[in-house]
């Protein structure tokens with residue numbers, strides 16, 4: 001088995017950008033939350049090999065929010081001077097994203113946005129689990145077939161799977177319907193390939209679970225945190241992200257949640 005070099009990268013999720021700088025999502029300055037996360041990541045000792053953003057880039061899917069992403073957020077993330085890989089979530093809309101960020105005219109809202117990017121020895125699969133009109137997610141047969149074929153060409157132990165929705169249950173009854181609908185089919189695809197891990201978001205809190213002989217973990221929300229200790233969906237305004245590290249061929253994750261109630265400086 002080929003071994004993957006030790007490295008670190010950042011995993012951000014759920015930016016929920018408004019249509020303009022200073023706009024509110026979940027009653028907080030979403031761009032300000034992103035900037036707090038970027039400042040924390042920049043101050044870290046880790047030098048990342050890439051930055052991953054796993055969807056809900058926008059809060060309402062409006063065209064202006066993707067202009068904000070392209071013109072303000074992307075430059076801040078690209079200042080790490082490493083590849084920035086981004087995918088879409090249930091709050092996103094593909095057509096305005098494709099137009100504003102990818103420069104595609106006449107984009108099809110139903111054309112899923114998924115791809116594989118090789119970063120050094122890390123083979124990152126950015127999947128699209130958005131289902132139009134639903135909070136829950138699914139990959140669908142075409143994307144699953146593409147993933148299965150691509151994994152056959154990917155060295156064992158070097159594939160990282162990224163999607164917006166969680167692939168595992170997380171113990172809160174009133175949000176378990178948000179799970180990925182075809183997670184069992186995904187597990188069957190991944191099981192033979194010894195993937196490094198499966199990164200998700202959507203929940204705005206971290207949940208870790210065994211999945212397909214590997215590990216799945218969701219990232220804290222950039223925009224806020226939901227409280228996983230109760231079914232009432234309490235929300236807290238701390239921003240967060242995951243510091244991800246590969247050591248000796250294993251993926252290690254440190255969920256980071258910033259306490260912004262402390263004085264800055």
Ligand SMILES: [Fe+2]
Nearest residue numbers: 014056202203
């Ligand atoms: Fe979200």
Ligand SMILES: [Fe+2]
Nearest residue numbers: 056089090202
């Ligand atoms: Fe979401």
